[in-house]
Amino acid sequence: MTEPAFRTEILENGNLLAGPWRSPRQMLHAQVYDSHASIHDDATAQKLGFQGGTIEGPTHFSQFAPLCERIWGQAWFETGCLSAHYRNPAFEGEEVQANIEKPKPGQTTCAIGMTKRDGTEILRGTASVGEVMETALSRRLGELKPLADPVILADLKVGMKTPRQIVKMDFDQHMGDLYPFSLEQKLKVITEPSAYYSQELNPWGRAIIPFEMLSVLFQYRAREDRLPVRGPAVGLFADQEIRLLRGPLFVGENYATEREVVALSGSRRTESVWMRTTVFAMDDTLVATMLLNMASIKDSYANYEQEHKALYG
Template structure:
């Protein structure tokens, strides 16, 4: 016997399938990066021009899960992929709504989006299942211009890899300085609750990790990589893609991760490192991947101007 995956009410609006308006909780007020507060801390965010601590991007992934499950069913939890470019931050107390293109026969990839009540775009991208080669972020990667005059990332090179690290997520496990909460804490606040996340009444007979918490699992030990990134500097997620190859991933099971620098890019305000994390099961075969663009804010690095002059004078 299994429970329904979700009881979320979904509606059709033109050529879109839309979810309900939700107010995600900001759970990273106490997040610490390299002994300094992060973009999710109100005071730090306000110094950098934001109205307050931002809601972490993958928090929004939960609102797409009922939409994708409606289209693909069980396959969504096994080979689903969300590929998103974060356009604007959301803040606690704001309502946001997820949408996806309505299904067409044989279609395996769909455009997704999320907006605030005032129409501000939070993210755009694609959702897919199976072996889809072109996603929103694969297209973005193909269009990137090389990073010019790097400072924060001056010592980083495309192709750098990290060693394997073992990661696991139990219900009551504190997930460290990067994620100062547990899965149990998240399940009390998650926008789209599911019996699949907390009990065995699902097709796999074990509690599965929610899509948004896969990001937490994959990044759990990322600060141990010790890649040569200069800092401290405040960073934010600018693009993110999570792809399941042999999902779902299970609560309490050990996995291993390794990371590779796949691209470096930048903007007027940021320097970005694009990291691909590959996740392996006990049989050493990949079960998931994550592509993450971590953008470091130039103005948050105290030595930026001085080091830029020294490097490029």
């Protein structure tokens, strides 16, 4: 016997399916990154011109899960992919709404978006299932301009890889300084609850990890990578894609992760490293990937101007 995946109310709005307005909870106030507070800390964020600590991007992925499950059913949990460019931050107390275009028969990729009540765009991208060749971020990667005059990322090179690491997520497991909470705590406030996340009443007979928490699992030991990034500097997620190849991933199961630098890019305010995380089951089966653009804010690095002058005159 299985329970319905979601009981979320889904609205039809022209050529879109839309979920309810939700107010995601901020759970990263106490996040510590490289021994300093992060963009999710109010004081740190305000120093950099934000109104407060931002809601972490993948938190929003949960609001797309009921929409994608409505379209693709069980396939969403097994081979689903969300590929998103984060456009503007959301803050605790603000309401946001997820939407997805209605697919044509047989369509396996759909445009997605999220907005605030005032129309501010939070993210845009694609959702898909199966072996899709092109996603929002695969297109974006192909359009990137090379990073010019890097400072924070001056010592980083495309192709650098990290050793394989074993990761796991139990219900009561504190996920470390990067994610100072447990899955159990997240499930109490997740925007779209599901019996699939906490019970065996699903097609796989085991509790599965929510899509947004896959980001937490895959990043759990990222601070051990020791890549040559200069700092401390405050970073934020600018783009993110999570793709299931042989999902879902299960609570209490060991997985192995490897990371590779696949691109470096930048803007007037940031330097970005694009990391691809490859995730394996313990029998070496490839089960998932994540592409993450971690953008470091130049103004948050105290030695930026001094080192830029030393490097480039």
